[in-house]
Amino acid sequence: xxxxDNISKRYADGQEALVxxxxxxxxxxxxxxxxxxxxxxxxxxKLILAIESPSSGQLIANxxxxxxxxxxxxxxxxxxxxxxxxxxxxLHDRSVFDNVAxxxxxxxxxxxxxxxxxRAALDKVGLLKKEKSFPAALSGGEQQRVGIARAVVNRPRIxxxxxxxxxxxxxLSREVIEVFEQFQSVGVCLLVASHDASLVERLNCRTxxxxxxxxxxxxxxxxDS
Amino acid sequence: xSVSKRSQAAAPKPQVKSRPKPNTRVGRNExxxxxxxxxxxxxxxxGRRLVQTPVSSFITVFVIAVSLLLxxxxxxxxxxxxxxxxxxxxxxxxxxYLHAGISDADAKEVSNDLLSLETMNYASYISPAQALDExxxxxxxxxxxxxxxxxxxxxxxxxxxxxxxxxxxxxLVRQLQDLPEVDLVQIDSRWLQRLAAISELVGAIGxxxxxxxxxxxxFIVGNTIKLAVENRKAEIRVIKLVGGSDMFAARAFLxxxxxxxxxxxxxxxxxQGIVLVTFNSxxxxxxxxxxxxxxxxxxxxxxxxxxxxxxxxxxxxAALLTSLRxxxxxxx
Ligand SMILES: Nc1ncnc2c1ncn2[C@@H]1O[C@H](COP(=O)(O)OP(=O)(O)OP(=O)(O)O)[C@@H](O)[C@H]1O
Ligand SMILES: [Mg+2]
Numbered sequence: 216x217x218x219x220d221n222i223s224k225r226y227a228d229g230q231e232a233l234v235x236x237x238x239x240x241x242x243x244x245x246x247x248x249x250x251x252x253x254x255x256x257x258x259x260x261k262l263i264l265a266i267e268s269p270s271s272g273q274l275i276a277n278x279x280x281x282x283x284x285x286x287x288x289x290x291x292x293x294x295x296x297x298x299x300x301x302x303x304x305x306l307h308d309r310s311v312f313d314n315v316a317x318x319x320x321x322x323x324x325x326x327x328x329x330x331x332x333x334r335a336a337l338d339k340v341g342l343l344k345k346e347k348s349f350p351a352a353l354s355g356g357e358q359q360r361v362g363i364a365r366a367v368v369n370r371p372r373i374x375x376x377x378x379x380x381x382x383x384x385x386x387l388s389r390e391v392i393e394v395f396e397q398f399q400s401v402g403v404c405l406l407v408a409s410h411d412a413s414l415v416e417r418l419n420c421r422t423x424x425x426x427x428x429x430x431x432x433x434x435x436x437x438x439d440s
Numbered sequence: 441x442s443v444s445k446r447s448q449a450a451a452p453k454p455q456v457k458s459r460p461k462p463n464t465r466v467g468r469n470e471x472x473x474x475x476x477x478x479x480x481x482x483x484x485x486x487g488r489r490l491v492q493t494p495v496s497s498f499i500t501v502f503v504i505a506v507s508l509l510l511x512x513x514x515x516x517x518x519x520x521x522x523x524x525x526x527x528x529x530x531x532x533x534x535x536x537y538l539h540a541g542i543s544d545a546d547a548k549e550v551s552n553d554l555l556s557l558e559t560m561n562y563a564s565y566i567s568p569a570q571a572l573d574e575x576x577x578x579x580x581x582x583x584x585x586x587x588x589x590x591x592x593x594x595x596x597x598x599x600x601x602x603x604x605x606x607x608x609x610x611x612l613v614r615q616l617q618d619l620p621e622v623d624l625v626q627i628d629s630r631w632l633q634r635l636a637a638i639s640e641l642v643g644a645i646g647x648x649x650x651x652x653x654x655x656x657x658x659f660i661v662g663n664t665i666k667l668a669v670e671n672r673k674a675e676i677r678v679i680k681l682v683g684g685s686d687m688f689a690a691r692a693f694l695x696x697x698x699x700x701x702x703x704x705x706x707x708x709x710x711x712q713g714i715v716l717v718t719f720n721s722x723x724x725x726x727x728x729x730x731x732x733x734x735x736x737x738x739x740x741x742x743x744x745x746x747x748x749x750x751x752x753x754x755x756x757x758a759a760l761l762t763s764l765r766x767x768x769x770x771x772x
Binding site for chain 2: 264266286287290291292293294295296298300304305306307308317318321322325326365
C-alpha cells in the first residue's frame with residue numbers, strides 16, 4: 216500500500232529531512248513512526264500526501280507513483296487518504312459537524328448520507344455533543360479528535376496520523392488507538408507518527424524509528440502477546 | 441479486508457461503476473434537489489460574507505454600476521435617436537423652387553410628370569399665390585401682404601422621394617436640378633441625415649466603450665476576488681489537504697462574483713433611471729419649443745435586462761477565472 220524506495224528529502228534551504236529511507240507498509244497494517252523532534256516524521260507523512268515531493272528515490276502509495284503525479288491526480292489521491300495533522304488544520308469558520316463533513320462534501324455525498332457518517336465518526340471520538348461548536352471553542356484535545364473524525368469519516372484506504380494523541384490523556388489516547396485498530400481490522404493501512412514512547416511500547420505494533428532523517432530500526436511486533 | 445465493510449466504504453471507482461445503476465447513486469449527490477441544496481448554501485455563505493463587509497462590498501458594486509452605466513446610457517441615447525429617425529423616415533421632403541414667370545399650368549404639368557416617376561411618392565404644386573397665403577396666415581401679416589403690388593414668392597413643387605437613403609436623395613436632387621423650370625432644389629430633411637450619422641457614431645462609441653468596460657469590470661471583479669482568495673488562504677489550504685480540487689475551492693467565490701455583477705447591474709439601472717428622469721424634464725421644456733411631444737425612452741425592460749445579465753455574466757466569469765488562477769498558486 217505504501218512503499219518507500221531509497222527516499223531522500225532535502226528542503227529548499229538545504230535541510231536534509233530524510234536520508235535514504237526504504238520500507239513498506241501493507242494493507243491491514245498499523246505502523247508507528249517514532250523519533251526525536253525534527254527526525255523527519257512529519258516530512259515522511261507529507262511525502263505520502265504529495266504535499267512535498269521526494270528529492271530522490273521512488274515512492275508508491277495506493278498504487279500511484281508519487282514522483283510522477285499531476286496536480287489533478289493529487290486531489291484524487293488525497294481523497295483516498297484520511298489524515299490527522301499535527302496542527303489539526305481545521306476550518307475555524309465552520310462548525311465541528313461541517314469540518315468533519317468536508318471530505319464527504321468534496322466527494323459529493325448525499326447530505327443525509329453524509330450526516331449519518333459524520334455523526335458516526337464524531338461518536339467514535341466521543342464528540343457527538345459538540346457537533347455544533349466551533350473549533351475555537353474546543354480544547355486542544357477536542358480539536359485533535361475532530362481532526363481524527365475527519366480523517367476516518369470517508370472510510371479511506373490509508374490513514375496517516377501525525378501525533379494524534381499529542382494532546383490527549385492516557386484514557387482518550389487508548390480510545391483513539393482502538394478506533395485505529397478497528398480500521399486496521401477491516402484492511403485499512405495506518406501510519407502513525409508519535410513520540411509518545413510509552414504508548415508505542417505498550418501497544419506492541421510495528422515501529423519505524425527515525426533518527427536525523429535515517430531509518431535506524433524497523434521493529435516488528437513481538438509475537439508473544 | 442472484510443467484504444462487508446469494504447462495500448460500504450468509499451470504494452475504488454471501478455467497483456462502483458460495475459454495480460447496477462441504482463446503487464451508483466447511493467451516497468452521491470446527483471439529484472437536482474441535492475444540487476439545489478448545495479448551491480443555496482454556497483449562495484447564502486457568499487451573501488453573508490458580502491454583508492459582513494458592507495462598505496467595501498458597496499464600493500465594489502458602485503464602481504461596477506458606474507462602469508455599466510456609461511455604455512448603457514449611450515445605447516439608450518442611440519435607441520432614442522433611432523426611434524426619432526424611424527418616425528421621420530418616410531418624410532424626406534424636397535422642395536423645388538421654380539423660376540419666376542413659369543405659368544401655373546406649366547408648373548402643374550411638371551408636377552404631374554414628376555408624380556408619374558417611379559422614384560417619387562408624392563408631388564404637389566404650390567402656386568405663388570398659395571405660398572403668399574400660407575405665409576400670411578403663418579406670420580399674421582395678411583393685411584400687409586395684401587397691400588404689396590407684386591408677389592415676391594416663387595412657385596414651388598414639394599416632392600417626397602420613394603427612396604430616402606442619403607445617396608438616393610442626392611441622386612434625385614442632381615436630376616431635378618437639371619430640369620429647366622427649376623431654379624433651386626432644397627432638401628428639407630438634411631438634418632435627419634445628420635442625425636442618422638450622429639446616431640451611427642454614438643452606436644460605434646458605445647460598442648468600443650462596452651469592450652473597454654468589460655475589460656475594466658474583469659479587472660475590478662478579478663482584483664476583488666483575488667483579495668477574497670487571499671483572505672481565505674488558510675481555508676483553501678485545508679480543502680486542498682483533504683483532497684478538494686481547485687474547482688471545489690473556487691465554488692465559494694463564484695457566487696461572490698455573481699452577486700457583485702448582479703448588484704452592479706441593478707444599481708446601474710437605478711442610476712440610469714435617475715439620469716433619464718433628470719434629463720426628461722429639461723428635454724420636455726426643449727420639446728415644447730418645437731411643439732413636439734417627444735419623451736426619452738430607453739427604460740425598456742429588455743434594456744435593463746441586458747445590463748443586469750451583462751453584469752452577472754462578467755462577474756461570474758471573472759470570479760471563475762481569477763479564483764482558479766489564484767487557488768492554483770496556493771500549496772498546502
Ligand atoms: N518546509 C520546510 N522547510 C525547510 N526545512 C523543513 C521544513 N519542514 C521541516 N523542515 C526540517 O526538516 C526536519 C524534519 O522536520 P519534521 O517536521 O519532519 O520533523 P518531525 O519529526 O515531525 O518533528 P516533530 O516531532 O517536532 O514534529 C527538521 O529539521 C525541520 O527543521
Ligand atoms: Mg512533526
